[in-house]
Amino acid sequence: MPEKRYLFTPGPTPVPPQVLAALAEPVLHHRGSDFRPLYERCLAQLQEVHRTRADVLMFTASGTAAMESVAANLAEGSRAVVVSAGSFGERWEAILAVHGAEVDALRYEWGETPRAEDLAARLAERGGTDLVFLTQSETSTGVVADVQALSAAAKSAGALVAVDAVSSLGAVPLEMDVWGLDAVASGSQKALMTPPGLAFCAVSEQALAAAKPSRSFYLDWKRTQKAQAQLDAPFTPATSLVVALNVALTMLLDEGLEAVFDRHVRLGRACRAGAKAMGLELFSPDEDRSAVVTAIRAPSGIDSSDVISSLRKRFGMTMANGQGHLKGKIFRIGHIGWFDVFDITTALAAVEIVLADLGADIERGAAVSAALDAFESTRVA
Numbered sequence: 001m002p003e004k005r006y007l008f009t010p011g012p013t014p015v016p017p018q019v020l021a022a023l024a025e026p027v028l029h030h031r032g033s034d035f036r037p038l039y040e041r042c043l044a045q046l047q048e049v050h051r052t053r054a055d056v057l058m059f060t061a062s063g064t065a066a067m068e069s070v071a072a073n074l075a076e077g078s079r080a081v082v083v084s085a086g087s088f089g090e091r092w093e094a095i096l097a098v099h100g101a102e103v104d105a106l107r108y109e110w111g112e113t114p115r116a117e118d119l120a121a122r123l124a125e126r127g128g129t130d131l132v133f134l135t136q137s138e139t140s141t142g143v144v145a146d147v148q149a150l151s152a153a154a155k156s157a158g159a160l161v162a163v164d165a166v167s168s169l170g171a172v173p174l175e176m177d178v179w180g181l182d183a184v185a186s187g188s189q190k191a192l193m194t195p196p197g198l199a200f201c202a203v204s205e206q207a208l209a210a211a212k213p214s215r216s217f218y219l220d221w222k223r224t225q226k227a228q229a230q231l232d233a234p235f236t237p238a239t240s241l242v243v244a245l246n247v248a249l250t251m252l253l254d255e256g257l258e259a260v261f262d263r264h265v266r267l268g269r270a271c272r273a274g275a276k277a278m279g280l281e282l283f284s285p286d287e288d289r290s291a292v293v294t295a296i297r298a299p300s301g302i303d304s305s306d307v308i309s310s311l312r313k314r315f316g317m318t319m320a321n322g323q324g325h326l327k328g329k330i331f332r333i334g335h336i337g338w339f340d341v342f343d344i345t346t347a348l349a350a351v352e353i354v355l356a357d358l359g360a361d362i363e364r365g366a367a368v369s370a371a372l373d374a375f376e377s378t379r380v381a
């Protein structure tokens with residue numbers, strides 16, 4: 001049999017067949033009468049997913065470009081605080097350094113959960129801060145931060161709030177308007193169940209009003225916002241991806257965002273219960289909020305890079321290694337988007353085999369039962 005492939009990473013993620021089929025449709029012209037209604041619907045569905053009435057700007061790029069758009073439009077000459085607890089917090093710091101902000105990082109050890117009290121204290125110590133940068137799901141560690149509480153701390157200090165929601169949008173709750181978020185960056189290839197290639201930045205009216213003449217031509221918010229208001233993309237968008245995204249967003253909204261969030265909580269519970277039943281130690285927190293990616297420590301004496309490469313060689317499965325200093329120490333199973341519990345049990349069953357082969361003392365079969373039980377018996381209240 002030709003190799004069957006499984007994608008268990010926190011992005012890109014598996015794409016439903018209906019969405020893949022949409023990609024095979026004839027290419028549309030972005031100023032054609034057939035594309036405009038699709039574009040309009042897609043932008044409206046994106047607003048629903050963000051729970052906002054603000055504009056969601058679309059760029060043909062990966063999620064990092066949406067993050068960079070925030071810096072390119074707001075950062076120059078500003079005083080910023082970045083809450084940083086992993087690889088993607090550090091990415092905010094690196095992007096802001098390019099775009100001329102004065103940056104103060106509130107740093108945590110990788111794997112720690114940022115606390116709103118710490119942010120409030122740091123902001124009070126500093127006196128004036130224009131911008132606060134948060135990461136909702138720190139994909140490198142599995143931690144999902146309490147963006148609502150962090151944002152409240154930033155707002156009461158009078159700062160605009162930007163959130164990296166690249167791996168969390170559409171997987172865990174995010175209320176742009178109710179939480180008062182000013183810029184939310186994301187991408188197509190995670191919980192939105194679409195291939196990589198589209199980036200989104202939802203921008204509040206206050207953020208748009210605060211935008212300075214952008215240092216980037218392509219990522220200039222006002223240019224894109226004006227064009228989108230006429231359903232006239234400023235540049236040629238990846239039209240086929242927009243067609244596909246429309247199908248994916250319709251699926252997501254038909255399932256219902258609350259049901260989708262509930263499913264992700266249960267997937268996270270199943271994955272953690274399975275890993276623990278196998279005798280493994282979690283790196284990511286053992287809590288419901290951690291519903292995007294489960295980070296697991298490799299047993300002592302085993303390099304997680306060997307786990308990842310064996311899974312790929314033997315079973316055609318892709319899981320994620322640790323990033324930065326965690327490379328070789330942890331492996332990460334993503335469960336966002338087009339996932340059900342049998343994806344989790346398949347992943348765990350393969351991990352058991354590979355770990356046993358590498359010499360770990362693993363009880364075979366325990367993980368699958370524990371994962372199924374956790375998924376079925378613990379409906380979200």
Ligand code: PMP
Pocket residue numbers: 010011062063064065088135137138139164165166167187
């Ligand atoms: N932020 C987070 C939290 C992510 O998970 C990722 C992708 N792994 C990015 C930013 C970067 O997105 P992209 O690779 O699409 O540029």
